[in-house]
Amino acid sequence: MMPFRLIDAQSAAHAVRLLTEHGPAARPIAAGGDLLDLLKEGVAGALQPAPAVLVNLGTAGMAGVSRSGATLRLGAMATLVDLAAHAEVQAAAPVLAEAIGRIASPQLRNVTTLAGNLLQRPRCLYFRHPLIDCFKKGGHGCPAADGDERLPRAVFATGPCCAVHPSDVAPVLVALDATLEIASPSGLRMVCMDEVYAGAERNPRTEAAVAPDEIVAAVRIIPGVFSGQAFDKFTVRGANDFATASVAVSVAVTAGMVRDCRIVLGGAALRPVRCLEAESLVTGHPAAEVMPADVAAMAVRGARPLDGTARIDVLRTLVARTLTRAIGV
Numbered sequence: 629m630m631p632f633r634l635i636d637a638q639s640a641a642h643a644v645r646l647l648t649e650h651g652p653a654a655r656p657i658a659a660g661g662d663l664l665d666l667l668k669e670g671v672a673g674a675l676q677p678a679p680a681v682l683v684n685l686g687t688a689g690m691a692g693v694s695r696s697g698a699t700l701r702l703g704a705m706a707t708l709v710d711l712a713a714h715a716e717v718q719a720a721a722p723v724l725a726e727a728i729g730r731i732a733s734p735q736l737r738n739v740t741t742l743a744g745n746l747l748q749r750p751r752c753l754y755f756r757h758p759l760i761d762c763f764k765k766g767g768h769g770c771p772a773a774d775g776d777e778r779l780p781r782a783v784f785a786t787g788p789c790c791a792v793h794p795s796d797v798a799p800v801l802v803a804l805d806a807t808l809e810i811a812s813p814s815g816l817r818m819v820c821m822d823e824v825y826a827g828a829e830r831n832p833r834t835e836a837a838v839a840p841d842e843i844v845a846a847v848r849i850i851p852g853v854f855s856g857q858a859f860d861k862f863t864v865r866g867a868n869d870f871a872t873a874s875v876a877v878s879v880a881v882t883a884g885m886v887r888d889c890r891i892v893l894g895g896a897a898l899r900p901v902r903c904l905e906a907e908s909l910v911t912g913h914p915a916a917e918v919m920p921a922d923v924a925a926m927a928v929r930g931a932r933p934l935d936g937t938a939r940i941d942v943l944r945t946l947v948a949r950t951l952t953r954a955i956g957v
């Protein structure tokens with residue numbers, strides 16, 4: 629691993645200035661669980677120089693959770709364990725606390741940050757191997773497409789990369805219709821979580837809509853929108869494992885009618901997958917008449933698995949189970 633200089637950022641704006649000043653030689657670092665692995669594996673400098681400067685975001689004062697009017701603001705540097713234990717998060721977004729409780733291990737949840745979980749790179753072993761060429765490292769093609777069928781591969785692939793995004797938090801935030809607050813050289817900008825990972829399969833440098841001179845400052849959620857929320861996932865190991873498949877569901881039910889529904893799949897592509905056609909079978913219908921099995925079948929209808937149908941069956945089961953919990957049918 630190449631030597632680097634660590635600079636403490638004093639604020640989000642200061643962090644952006646440091647990234648702009650040092651250009652391609654600088655990278656932001658939070659807990660470092662992913663970035664340091666990429667550096668040691670020789671992957672972090674695949675499409676840009678290995679960083680000579682790391683900008684420490686842990687000193688930038690971005691770990692707080694606050695309420696302003698109708699908005700709950702989650703600081704990007706808040707650790708997962710602090711978010712899950714926060715009373716405001718438990719009240720406004722219980723599905724987020726539920727998902728966090730099933731991520732990795734207590735040790736990792738104690739240090740992993742919200743932004744770090746959202747911006748981690750694919751865990752694909754072909755991408756992580758320093759001697760294997762792939763699209764995400766500036767090469768051509770995707771070895772995973774014809775590779776080991778035991779490795780997670782996209783079932784909703786729309787580009788040259790067949791990896792899946794490893795975040796459990798991302799599908800939950802999409803289901804909650806959250807907004808990402810991004811600090812850039814021109815100031816703060818807001819990006820809907822629906823759009824954060826758009827085009828991830830076709831972008832070799834990153835999966836998220838965050839430029840090299842930008843950082844995630846916070847996540848914003850509007851509490852009280854969704855009356856029912858649920859999350860579930862399947863892993864090969866019982867704990868400390870990335871999801872083979874996951875599902876987050878949120879519904880808004882008033883007087884027995886479903887006003888809104890969001891069904892989001894994780895571990896199925898290099899982005900959280902919204903199931904818009906499946907949602908249409910729920911939104912605008914009486915909650916008591918919703919058929920979770922039919923909705924689940926619609927949710928996976930467009931899947932094109934590379935490795936058999938087992939994960940499709942898992943996703944279908946998770947959708948039906950999670951929707952049943954969220955809507956209370």
